[in-house]
Amino acid sequence: xxxxxxQHREGRARVGQFLTPRGTVTTPMFMPVGTQGTVKGLSPQxxxxxxxxxxxxxxxxLMLRPGEGLVEQHGGLPGFTGxxxxxxxxxxxxxxxxLGHLRKITEQGVVFKSHVDGRQIDLTPERSIQVQExxxxxxxMAFDECPPFPAERDYIQRSLERTVRWLERCLSVxxxxxxxxxxxVQGGIHPDLRDQSIALxxxxxxxxxxxxxxxxxxxxxxxxxxxxxxxxxxxxxKPRYLMGVGHPEDLVAGIALGVDMFDCVYxxxxxxxxxxxxDRGRLNMNSSAPxxxxxxxxxxxxCYACRHYSRAYLAHLVRAEEMLGPRMLSLHNLRYLHRLxxxxxxxxxxxxxxxxxxxxxxxxxxxxx
Amino acid sequence: xxxxxxQHREGRARVGQFLTPRGTVTTPMFMPVGTQGTVKGLSPQxxxxxxxxxxxxxxxxLMLRPGEGLVEQHGGLPGFTGxxxxxxxxxxxxxxxxLGHLRKITEQGVVFKSHVDGRQIDLTPERSIQVQExxxxxxxMAFDECPPFPAERDYIQRSLERTVRWLERCLSVxxxxxxxxxxxVQGGIHPDLRDQSIALxxxxxxxxxxxxxxxxxxxxxxxxxxxxxxxxxxxxxKPRYLMGVGHPEDLVAGIALGVDMFDCVYxxxxxxxxxxxxDRGRLNMNSSAPxxxxxxxxxxxxCYACRHYSRAYLAHLVRAEEMLGPRMLSLHNLRYLHRLxxxxxxxxxxxxxxxxxxxxxxxxxxxxx
Ligand SMILES: [Zn+2]
Ligand SMILES: [Zn+2]
Numbered sequence: 001x002x003x004x005x006x007q008h009r010e011g012r013a014r015v016g017q018f019l020t021p022r023g024t025v026t027t028p029m030f031m032p033v034g035t036q037g038t039v040k041g042l043s044p045q046x047x048x049x050x051x052x053x054x055x056x057x058x059x060x061x062l063m064l065r066p067g068e069g070l071v072e073q074h075g076g077l078p079g080f081t082g083x084x085x086x087x088x089x090x091x092x093x094x095x096x097x098x099l100g101h102l103r104k105i106t107e108q109g110v111v112f113k114s115h116v117d118g119r120q121i122d123l124t125p126e127r128s129i130q131v132q133e134x135x136x137x138x139x140x141m142a143f144d145e146c147p148p149f150p151a152e153r154d155y156i157q158r159s160l161e162r163t164v165r166w167l168e169r170c171l172s173v174x175x176x177x178x179x180x181x182x183x184x185v186q187g188g189i190h191p192d193l194r195d196q197s198i199a200l201x202x203x204x205x206x207x208x209x210x211x212x213x214x215x216x217x218x219x220x221x222x223x224x225x226x227x228x229x230x231x232x233x234x235x236x237x238k239p240r241y242l243m244g245v246g247h248p249e250d251l252v253a254g255i256a257l258g259v260d261m262f263d264c265v266y267x268x269x270x271x272x273x274x275x276x277x278x279d280r281g282r283l284n285m286n287s288s289a290p291x292x293x294x295x296x297x298x299x300x301x302x303c304y305a306c307r308h309y310s311r312a313y314l315a316h317l318v319r320a321e322e323m324l325g326p327r328m329l330s331l332h333n334l335r336y337l338h339r340l341x342x343x344x345x346x347x348x349x350x351x352x353x354x355x356x357x358x359x360x361x362x363x364x365x366x367x368x369x
Numbered sequence: 370x371x372x373x374x375x376q377h378r379e380g381r382a383r384v385g386q387f388l389t390p391r392g393t394v395t396t397p398m399f400m401p402v403g404t405q406g407t408v409k410g411l412s413p414q415x416x417x418x419x420x421x422x423x424x425x426x427x428x429x430x431l432m433l434r435p436g437e438g439l440v441e442q443h444g445g446l447p448g449f450t451g452x453x454x455x456x457x458x459x460x461x462x463x464x465x466x467x468l469g470h471l472r473k474i475t476e477q478g479v480v481f482k483s484h485v486d487g488r489q490i491d492l493t494p495e496r497s498i499q500v501q502e503x504x505x506x507x508x509x510m511a512f513d514e515c516p517p518f519p520a521e522r523d524y525i526q527r528s529l530e531r532t533v534r535w536l537e538r539c540l541s542v543x544x545x546x547x548x549x550x551x552x553x554v555q556g557g558i559h560p561d562l563r564d565q566s567i568a569l570x571x572x573x574x575x576x577x578x579x580x581x582x583x584x585x586x587x588x589x590x591x592x593x594x595x596x597x598x599x600x601x602x603x604x605x606x607k608p609r610y611l612m613g614v615g616h617p618e619d620l621v622a623g624i625a626l627g628v629d630m631f632d633c634v635y636x637x638x639x640x641x642x643x644x645x646x647x648d649r650g651r652l653n654m655n656s657s658a659p660x661x662x663x664x665x666x667x668x669x670x671x672c673y674a675c676r677h678y679s680r681a682y683l684a685h686l687v688r689a690e691e692m693l694g695p696r697m698l699s700l701h702n703l704r705y706l707h708r709l710x711x712x713x714x715x716x717x718x719x720x721x722x723x724x725x726x727x728x729x730x731x732x733x734x735x736x737x738x
Binding site: 036037038040041042043044045061065066070073074080081082291292294304308309310312313316317319320322323324326327328 | 409434450677685691693695
C-alpha cells in the first residue's frame with residue numbers, strides 16, 4: 001500500500017514516486033499546512049489547481065477543536081475538508097510543547113491545558129495514534145519529544161532516547177494498515193546525538209523517516225549541516241521528510257542534501273503579512289513600488305493571481321485590508337514553492353540540478369526586487 | 370449600445386434583457402457589491418461560477434484609494450479587478466454622506482475629509498462623472514443627495530430638487546457613449562414628494578432609473594409602499610434599480626413591485642458574521658446545531674460550499690476564525706440571492722410567480738431552521 005521508488009538521482013538529490021492509498025505523489029514535494037483542517041484562505045480546488053500533492057493537518061489543533069470524532073464521522077480529513085488527495089498528520093507533540101499551557105512532560109506523555117478552552121488534556125504516544133487513526137491521514141507521525149533551541153546536550157540525549165521508547169509505543173498500538181507511520185530522528189544540531197538517534201530509530205524500519213528537531217530557532221548555518229549529516233544516513237529506499245522547513249532556499253538546499261518532503265506555514269503566513277515569493281527574493285506588497293506596477297506579481301508564475309492581477313491591484317487589496325489580498329498571496333506563495341520543487345525535479349532528471357540550484361540562489365539572494 | 374427588453378410579465382413583475390457593452394444581463398438580478406474593487410473574499414472566477422451578472426463598485430472608496438487614475442491605467446474596472454463582465458458604479462454621494470468626515474453639502478457639491486487619510490476632497494456632480502468615466506463601468510449613477518432617515522419633509526423637498534439640478538450637471542459633462550447613466554428618484558417615504566421627483570426626473574429620459582433614498586433606516590412597512598408607488602410610475606421600457614436593498618424578502622417583494630435590479634452588502638456582510646441564507650431563514654453558524662450536522666448548508670444549493678462541505682465543517686471554520694469560513698458563507702449567500710432571482714424569473718415566465726412568492730415567504734418566515 002506504501003511504496004517509494006527513487007527514479008532519478010543527481011548527487012544526493014533524488015526524484016521519487018511515493019505511492020499512498022489516496023494517490024501517488026512525486027518527490028521532492030512541499031506540503032501546504034492546513035493547521036485547523038484548512039490551508040488558510042484556500043479551497044481544496046485551489047490546492048489542486050496549484051498542484052499541491054499532500055496536505056499536512058495538525059493533530060493537536062484538530063483534537064482540541066472540533067475533536068477527532070467529528071472528523072472521523074466525516075470519513076476522515078478528505079470528507080471533512082473536501083480535499084480528496086493524500087494527507088499527512090503530525091503527532092501533536094511539537095504543538096503541545098510550543099502552544100500548550102502549563103505543560104508537563106513525563107515518560108508517560110504530556111499533560112497540558114488546551115489553548116482553546118483551558119481543559120486539561122493528556123497526550124501520550126497511544127492517544128496520538130488513536131487521534132491520527134480517527135483523522136485518517138495517509139501518513140501519520142510518531143509522537144516525539146522535540147527539544148527547544150538551545151537545549152542542554154544532556155536533555156537532548158535523554159529526549160532522543162525517550163522518543164525511541166515513544167516510537168515503540170506508537171507502533172504497538174497502531175492498527176490501520178492504510179496509514180504509514182514515519183519515525184522521527186532527533187538529536188538537535190549535534191552530529192553524535194543524531195548518530196545515536198539514527199542508530200536507535202532505523203531498526204524499526206518504518207516506511208519513511210523524518211528529520212525532526214530543526215527549524216526551532218537555530219541558524220541556517222547550524223541547520224543545514226544537521227540535515228546533511230542525518231539525511232546521508234537515512235535509507236535510500238525510504239522517503240525523507242524534513243519537518244517544518246520551507247523557506248525557498250531551504251527547499252533548494254534540502255533537496256541537494258537528499259530530502260524528499262517538506263512542510264511549513266511560511267508561504268501562507270508571509271502571504272498574510274503581505275509578502276510575495278519570487279525568484280528575485282521576497283516582494284513586500286506594502287512597499288511603494290508595487291502600488292503603481294501594472295505587471296503581474298511574477299511573469300513566470302501560472303497561478304490565478306499572476307494570471308489575473310497586476311501588482312498594483314494586489315498591493316491595493318493589501319493596503320485596503322481586503323481578504324482577497326492574503327488569499328491571493330497565499331495562493332501565489334504556495335504555487336511558488338510547488339513550482340520550485342517541480343523545477344528541481346526537472347533539473348535532477350536532466351542532471352543539471354546543481355548548476356540550476358547555484359544560479360537560482362545567486363538570483364534569489366541578489367535582492368534586485 | 371444599451372437596450373432593455375421586457376420579455377415576460379406577471380402583474381407588475383417582469384423578466385427582461387438588458388444589453389450592455391460587456392454583455393447582456395437578465396433581470397431581475399442581484400448585484401454583488403465590490404466596494405473597494407473586490408467582492409469581499411471572492412475571486413472573479415467564483416463570481417462567474419455563481420452566475421453573478423453585474424458587479425457594483427463604489428466610486429467614493431476607489432477615488433480615495435487607489436485613485437481612479439490607477440484603475441483607468443488598467444483599462445477600467447474589468448482590467449483592474451479581473452472580473453470581465455459588466456459593472457455598475459454608484460456616484461459616491463451616498464458614501465460621502467454616510468462615511469465622509471466633516472462633510473458640508475452645498476449647491477456646488479460635497480466637501481469632506483477622506484476617511485482614509487484625512488485629505489479634504491470636493492465631490493461634485495462633474496467630479497463624480499469624471500471619476501466614473503475613469504473607472505469605466507457600463508452603468509454609472511447620477512450624483513444625488515440622499516437624505517438620512519428620518520429627515521424633515523422640507524429638507525427632502527429641497528434635496529430632491531437639488532438632485533435634479535445635479536442630474537442635469539452630470540448629463541452635461543458625461544462624455545462616454547459606452548456608459549449608461551441612470552437617474553435617481555428621491556422623495557423619502559412621502560408619496561407626493563416621490564411624485565414630484567418622478568415628474569422632474571423622467572423627462573431626462575435616461576436609459577434606466579433608480580429608486581434611491583430607501584433602506585436608510587425606515588421600516589419595511591414604510592419602504593415597500595414607497596417602492597410600489599415609485600416603481601409603478603417609472604417607464605415600462607427602462608430598467609428599474611432599487612439601490613442598496615437586498616434581504617431575501619426584499620428581493621421577492623421588490624420583484625413583485627416591478628423592480629429589475631438590486632444590490633446590497635448584506636449577503637457578504639452577514640456571511641462574515643457567520644450567517645447562512647436558506648429558504649428556511651437565516652442559519653447562525655455560531656449556534657450549536659450546525660456544529661454536529663453532517664449535511665450540507667442547503668441541499669438545494671449548487672455552490673462550492675454546499676457541494677463540498679458539511680455544516681459541521683463550515684461551523685468549525687467559523688469558530689476557529691479561519692478565513693475560508695467567511696469566504697464560503699459569502700459565496701453561498703450570494704449564490705442564494707442569485708438562485709432566488711433565477712427562481713423568480715422562471716416563475717414569472719411560467720405565470721406562477723405570485724403563488725411561488727407567497728409560498729416562499731411562508732417557508733422563509735416559518736423560521737424552522
Ligand atoms: Zn503566482
Ligand atoms: Zn450554497
